[in-house]
Amino acid sequence: MEKFPSARALARSLAPINPVTCLRPHAVRRAVHFFLNAFPGEILYAVKTNPRPEVLDEVYDAGVRNFDVASLAEIELIAGRYPDARMAFMNPVKNRDVIRRAYEEFRVRHFVLDSEEELNKIVEATGHAQDLSLLVRLAVPNHHSELELSSKYGVQPDAAPDLLIAARQVASRLGVAFHVGSQCMQPSAWGTALHMVRDLILKSGIILDIVDVGGGFPSVYPYMTPPPLTDYMREITAAVDKLPISESCEIWAEPGRALVAEGASTLVRVEMRRGDNLYINDGTYGSLFDAGSLNFIYPVRPIRTEGRFQKPLIGYAFYGPTCDSLDHMKGPFYLPADMREGDYIEIGQTGAYGCAMRTKFNGFHSDETVVLRDEPMLTAYGDRIAAQNDTTTGLSGSAVLLEQMK
Ligand SMILES: Cc1ncc(COP(=O)(O)O)c(C=O)c1O
Structure with missing residues (x-):
C-alpha cells in the first residue's frame, strides 16, 4: 500500500x-496499547467497527487475541485470519443455523443472549452442548452516549435474575454483559451499570465467571471532547472492585470506536x-x-x-x-x-x-x-x-x- x-x-x-x-496504523497501535495496559481485564476488539484486514492485523499485532463478532461473515473473517483468536458472538439475536455453524465449524463457545427464547435457541442449535459460555446482556442506562443501544437489546433489570438463573442451568461458564451506548461522554455510566450488575448478583445469588463492560469508550471530535480515558479506567476499576465476584472472574471490554476512530x-x-x-x-x-x-x-x-x-x-x-x-x-x-x-x-x-x-x-x-x-x-x-x-x-x-x- x-x-x-x-x-x-x-x-x-x-x-x-x-x-x-x-490509514494511520500507528494511531491504532497506540490506542490498543493504551487499552491493553490500562483496562483491568481482557480486551475484545469489536470487529464491526472496522473490519479492514490492515486494521485487524494492527489490532492483532498489538496483542489483542479476543474478538467480539456479530455475524457469520465476521466469524469467518477472524477464524480465517487468526486461528488462535477467541471469538465471542455478541449479537443478542442470532439465526439458529448460524449459531450451529459458529459452534460446530468455528469453535465459538461464547454467546450472548437477552431472552429465554434466545437461550433455548442457543441450547438447541448447539445440540445441548456442555461447554457453553453464556453472557446475559443487561439493559443499562444509555443517557451519556451519542448512540443509544439499550432500547434494542438487553434484559430489563427486573427480569434479569430469572434469565440468569435459567442460563446457569445450561452454561459451563456464565457472564453478564452490558453496553452503555456508543461514544459515551461520562465515565460514571460504567459506575452506574456495574452497580446494577452488583445488584443482579446479589438478587440472583449467582456466581459469575465473566463481567463484560462492553464498548462505548469515546473518541475525540469537535464539540465532543470527553474526559481522559484514564478517568474511564479508574471508574471501571473502582466499580469492579466492589463486585461480589471471585479472583477467577474474567473482566472483559469490547471497545470499537476508541481503538480505531483516529x-x-x-x-x-x-x-x-x-x-x-x-x-x-x-x-x-x-x-x-x-x-x-x-x-x-x-x-x-x-x-x-x-x-x-x-x-x-x-x-x-x-x-x-x-x-x-x-x-x-x-x-x-x-x-x-x-x-x-x-x-x-x-x-x-x-x-x-x-x-x-x-x-x-x-x-x-x-x-x-x-x-x-x-x-x-x-x-x-x-x-x-x-x-x-x-x-x-x-x-x-x-x-x-x-x-x-x-
Ligand atoms: C455488542 C457490542 N459490543 C461492542 C460495540 C462497540 O461499541 P463502541 O464502538 O461504542 O466501542 C458495539 C457497537 O455497537 C456492540 O454492539
Whole structure:
C-alpha cells in the first residue's frame, strides 16, 4: 500500500478523483496499547467497527487475541485470519443455523443472549452442548452516549435474575454483559451499570465467571471532547472492585470506536460550492454515515494543491455525491471562506464506523486506500489540548488546523 507523509502530500501527488481512505496504523497501535495496559481485564476488539484486514492485523499485532463478532461473515473473517483468536458472538439475536455453524465449524463457545427464547435457541442449535459460555446482556442506562443501544437489546433489570438463573442451568461458564451506548461522554455510566450488575448478583445469588463492560469508550471530535480515558479506567476499576465476584472472574471490554476512530481519515474532493454548501465526493452512504445520520461533526483540514487559502473560517454543510437529499451532513464544518471546486478536505476520525458503513448506492464506491505517517488531527491519547476548546470550530486542536492552512 502506498505511503505518504500527510494527506496534503497525497493530494499533491495523486490528485485523486475518488475519496481515499487514509490509514494511520500507528494511531491504532497506540490506542490498543493504551487499552491493553490500562483496562483491568481482557480486551475484545469489536470487529464491526472496522473490519479492514490492515486494521485487524494492527489490532492483532498489538496483542489483542479476543474478538467480539456479530455475524457469520465476521466469524469467518477472524477464524480465517487468526486461528488462535477467541471469538465471542455478541449479537443478542442470532439465526439458529448460524449459531450451529459458529459452534460446530468455528469453535465459538461464547454467546450472548437477552431472552429465554434466545437461550433455548442457543441450547438447541448447539445440540445441548456442555461447554457453553453464556453472557446475559443487561439493559443499562444509555443517557451519556451519542448512540443509544439499550432500547434494542438487553434484559430489563427486573427480569434479569430469572434469565440468569435459567442460563446457569445450561452454561459451563456464565457472564453478564452490558453496553452503555456508543461514544459515551461520562465515565460514571460504567459506575452506574456495574452497580446494577452488583445488584443482579446479589438478587440472583449467582456466581459469575465473566463481567463484560462492553464498548462505548469515546473518541475525540469537535464539540465532543470527553474526559481522559484514564478517568474511564479508574471508574471501571473502582466499580469492579466492589463486585461480589471471585479472583477467577474474567473482566472483559469490547471497545470499537476508541481503538480505531483516529486510525483513519478520508480525503475528499469538493465538486461544487453553492453558498455555504460544499458538494463533496463522499457522504452519508459512503464513509461519513455518522455525519449524515447522527450529525457528528468530524475535524476537517482544507487542502489546496496549488495556491493558498484565505484565513477566515466559515461554517459549511456538506452534500454527498448520491442523488438522495438525505446525503446531507449539516455540520457545521469550519473551513476557509474561499473553498471552491477542486479543493480537497481531509476529514478526520473516520476509522470507526466509516469505511465499515460504505455502500455502493448510486454507483459511488471507492476502495482507494493509502497509509499516512503523520499524526491524526485529534487524539484521545497522549498530550492533547483538551482544555483549549475553540468556541467557533469546537476543535481542541484548532490552532493546529489554522497552522496547516498555509
Ligand atoms: C455488542 C457490542 N459490543 C461492542 C460495540 C462497540 O461499541 P463502541 O464502538 O461504542 O466501542 C458495539 C457497537 O455497537 C456492540 O454492539
